[in-house]
Amino acid sequence: MNAFRSAGRLALAACAALALVTGVSAEGHAAAGNFTYTDTDGVPHTWADPPNGECISFGLPAVSADNETNATATVYENTDCSGAVLDRIPPKSDRVWGRYPNAVRFNFL
Structure with missing residues (x-):
């Protein structure tokens, strides 16, 4: 026994x-691939292989994004990923918003 x-x-x-x-x-x-967003001044920004699980502030709010990574990008109302989740962008998809997010976190779901 x-x-x-x-x-x-x-x-x-x-x-x-x-x-x-x-x-x-x-x-x-890291999320493999590029994440490109356009801020409220119309300037595009690209991050290559963004880190998984970390909150990343956009600097200026984003009006659109193209998630060409292999991870889901969750965008938040506040710069520290607190507050409301405004959207989830699946891998290989894009979004345009009327309510502008201020931060993003990448997660393998």
Whole structure:
């Protein structure tokens, strides 16, 4: 009976370690591809391989965006990614807004 308990504990520990390693490694990846947005002055900006999970302020609010990355881009009302989520832009798609977001966060969903 002790052998079954030990094997069960060992399997549980191995699964927990795998989940921990997998979760940490996903945070460190960047979204592969370019994200281009146009600000309220009409100036286009392009980010290559933006970091996954970090809040990035646009500087000036964005009026449109083209998400050519492999991650979903979530755009926020406030510059620190707090407040209302204004939109989610799936990979390989674009948007034009009437209500201008101020920040974006990329996430693999």
